[in-house]
Amino acid sequence: MATVCVQRIFEEIHSKQVLARDILDIQDVEFSCAKFLWATWKAHETMSAYVRHQFYEHPSIAAVLARHLADNHVKPDDTVSTKVLSLDKAIKNINSCLDSLQTSIEKAEAKIREVKEKVVIKEHSSTTGGGAGKLLKTPKDKDKTSGGATSS
Numbered sequence: 001m002a003t004v005c006v007q008r009i010f011e012e013i014h015s016k017q018v019l020a021r022d023i024l025d026i027q028d029v030e031f032s033c034a035k036f037l038w039a040t041w042k043a044h045e046t047m048s049a050y051v052r053h054q055f056y057e058h059p060s061i062a063a064v065l066a067r068h069l070a071d072n073h074v075k076p077d078d079t080v081s082t083k084v085l086s087l088d089k090a091i092k093n094i095n096s097c098l099d100s101l102q103t104s105i106e107k108a109e110a111k112i113r114e115v116k117e118k119v120v121i122k123e124h125s126s127t128t129g130g131g132a133g134k135l136l137k138t139p140k141d142k143d144k145t146s147g148g149a150t151s152s
Helices: 002-020 029-052 059-072 076-126 132-136 139-151
Strands: none
Touching (some): 002 029, 002 059
């Protein structure tokens, strides 16, 4: 941006001095000298205007600054609403993943319960009243086995 401002200053000075570019007339030296002095005075006048406006307040520099701001300005409302929408999408995605995981966990827990029941039934049927079968038997199971054995 600084180079654009400096370029703008030099362009304006050049536009004032370009009037004396092809003035050199050997026959009329006084006219040529007057034109050169006039072009130099216009360049000094241009620089005085920049100094008087403290450079950044000069219309040509202010235009460069305004153009730079317009080119690089981001509308805060657009970015905020865009970010909110993307966060909403992310939250919905996370919620759907969470629901899917919860369903998978519930299915896995049901499967684990089913497998445990099969193991208890298998161990109960394979034991003859000792070992691990006793640990897995309920009090009702003990009554059935002991009640049937004593009544005969």
